[in-house]
Each structure stands twice: as C-alpha cells, then as structure tokens.
Amino acid sequence: MEQSGTSTLLQGAVQGLASSVVSALRGGDHARAAAPGPVDVEEGGLALAAVRVLGADALLPAVLLGTPPDPDELAVFRKSAESFPPRPDAAPTVLWSHWAMGRTLRVLDPPSAAAPTDGTEPGGEWLDGASWQVLTHQLAVLAPLALPGEDCAVSRLAQGRPVDVARGFVRAVRRRDWRQAAGAGRWLTLLHGVPETLGLASGLDFVELMGGHDPLVALQVTAARRLRTGAPV
Incomplete structure (x- = not known):
C-alpha cells in the first residue's frame, strides 16, 4: 500500500x-x-x-x-x-x-x-534493424533527444527512417496511445523525408485534442510545435 x-x-x-x-x-x-x-x-x-x-x-x-x-x-x-x-x-x-x-x-x-x-554516448546497436513499431516506441521514450542540431546515434538512426516513424505515429494515433504519438510527432518535426500525406500539423492538433489533458502529452506536442515553427506556441 x-x-x-x-x-x-x-x-x-x-x-x-x-x-x-x-x-x-x-x-x-x-x-x-x-x-x-x-x-x-x-x-x-x-x-x-x-x-x-x-x-x-x-x-x-x-x-x-x-x-x-x-x-x-x-x-x-x-x-x-x-x-x-x-x-x-x-x-x-x-x-x-x-x-x-x-x-x-x-x-x-x-x-x-x-x-x-563523461559525454560518452551509450551504444545504439539495440535499434539496428528494429521494426518500425519498436523503433517508434523507443524514440517516443527518448523524445528529449529530439532537439535541433542534436547529433547522436539515436537521432542519426531516426533521420534514416522517417517513413517508419511516420507509420509508427499513425499506428499510435489509431491505438489511442497519445503519449507515444506525441513523442513520435516531436521527432517527425525534425526528420527530413516525412511524407507530406501524413499531415503532421493536423495530426498533432488531433493528438492534443484527444490526449492534451495529460501534461506529458501536452509537453511533447508543445515542444513539437516550437521545433516546427521556432515561434511561441
């Protein structure tokens, strides 16, 4: 108890x-x-x-x-x-x-x-060859690494798999996993090659509408918007 x-x-x-x-x-x-x-x-x-x-x-x-x-x-x-x-x-x-x-x-x-x-990066091998579902889950957990100019093993791997992260974002929304969707959305704002058909801006709006009562969801959506525009959100 x-x-x-x-x-x-x-x-x-x-x-x-x-x-x-x-x-x-x-x-x-x-x-x-x-x-x-x-x-x-x-x-x-x-x-x-x-x-x-x-x-x-x-x-x-x-x-x-x-x-x-x-x-x-x-x-x-x-x-x-x-x-x-x-x-x-x-x-x-x-x-x-x-x-x-x-x-x-x-x-x-x-x-x-x-x-x-001491600044030494942990290994990133555990994500090598990860399925898009596992990749999205892990990246959402590590959303604090999604920062402008961040260059580490995790961010480099994410940059190489924008379509997989986009698929994971859609899956998280469909499963109503708003925390994972918000974390994946934050990463997507920084990745090159994200399909335009994803409609990320609208997707983030929907995630905020449905899960924004959770401060952890609100944090990631707010961070994503600031990363996306560089302006107050």
Missing part, C-alpha cells in the same frame, strides 16, 4: 513538473519549472525523482528558448542526475536518458563541475 501511494505521489509530481515546462514553452512563468514544490537538494526527495523521470525535458525551456536556467532549477536537475545513476544492467533507454541529462548540464552550465556523465 505504501509503495502504491508513493507511486501515485510521484506520478502527480511528474505531471506537475510537465505542466510547468509546458507553461514555460508557451511563454508563461517558468520559475521553478524544474522543481515542483520545495526541494532540499541535500536531502533529495520526490521532486528529484520527478525530475529524473522527465529527464532532460525538465530544462527544455532553457534549451529551446535560450534563457539561462534558474540556479535553483539547475541545482535540482544536477542533484537528480547524480542521485539516480543507471544500474549496470539498465535498459538502453535509461542509459540514453541519463546521457541526455548530462549533455544538458554541459550545455547549460559549462563552467561548473563535470556533469554526471
């Missing part, structure tokens, strides 16, 4: 954090976007776990808007990355998520101490 209650609290903290990021991307107040509620970076706690779940997207407004992150946000973000290192047997998506957090720290806070990762 206690574990279930903790899980519910964490889900609420993640959704609250995602809502803060969405507000910032839409031009709202982004203060404390990386720290939902009071946080003692020495003690850790629920907010640190929420930041780790959201990963690099916790500081997405600073990355996309080019605004310096609040020092407190940066401290919480760093503490979260340091507090939840991946286990040796961690899944590839966990390794890449942790890598993305380290990369974000190196970009936003280069004068500071070394980031929690």
Whole structure:
C-alpha cells in the first residue's frame, strides 16, 4: 500500500513538473519549472525523482528558448542526475536518458563541475534493424533527444527512417496511445523525408485534442510545435 501511494505521489509530481515546462514553452512563468514544490537538494526527495523521470525535458525551456536556467532549477536537475545513476544492467533507454541529462548540464552550465556523465554516448546497436513499431516506441521514450542540431546515434538512426516513424505515429494515433504519438510527432518535426500525406500539423492538433489533458502529452506536442515553427506556441 505504501509503495502504491508513493507511486501515485510521484506520478502527480511528474505531471506537475510537465505542466510547468509546458507553461514555460508557451511563454508563461517558468520559475521553478524544474522543481515542483520545495526541494532540499541535500536531502533529495520526490521532486528529484520527478525530475529524473522527465529527464532532460525538465530544462527544455532553457534549451529551446535560450534563457539561462534558474540556479535553483539547475541545482535540482544536477542533484537528480547524480542521485539516480543507471544500474549496470539498465535498459538502453535509461542509459540514453541519463546521457541526455548530462549533455544538458554541459550545455547549460559549462563552467561548473563535470556533469554526471563523461559525454560518452551509450551504444545504439539495440535499434539496428528494429521494426518500425519498436523503433517508434523507443524514440517516443527518448523524445528529449529530439532537439535541433542534436547529433547522436539515436537521432542519426531516426533521420534514416522517417517513413517508419511516420507509420509508427499513425499506428499510435489509431491505438489511442497519445503519449507515444506525441513523442513520435516531436521527432517527425525534425526528420527530413516525412511524407507530406501524413499531415503532421493536423495530426498533432488531433493528438492534443484527444490526449492534451495529460501534461506529458501536452509537453511533447508543445515542444513539437516550437521545433516546427521556432515561434511561441
């Protein structure tokens, strides 16, 4: 029962954090976007776990808007990355998520101490030859890597399979998997060779209409629109 209650609290903290990021991307107040509620970076706690779940997207407004992150946000973000290192047997998506957090720290806070990762990319072999269904699922999980100018093994693989990602987007919409559809849609805004018949803009509108009550869906759709236009959403 206690574990279930903790899980519910964490889900609420993640959704609250995602809502803060969405507000910032839409031009709202982004203060404390990386720290939902009071946080003692020495003690850790629920907010640190929420930041780790959201990963690099916790500081997405600073990355996309080019605004310096609040020092407190940066401290919480760093503490979260340091507090939840991946286990040796961690899944590839966990390794890449942790890598993305380290990369974000190196970009936003280069004068500071070394980031929690040394910058070495995890392997990308697990996606070699993946079916379009598996590829789309994995890319949606790693949506925080979908950034302008990002050059890593995952983004390069995605660039080579735009039609497969488009197929995955359509499948996710048909299955009403709005989180996967939103994550795939974010990737599609950056890929070359996406079929025009996909109607991505309309597709994102539909995903937002049907799943936008979920802050995690709203975050990816909002990020996709900003990536697509470079303008406020």
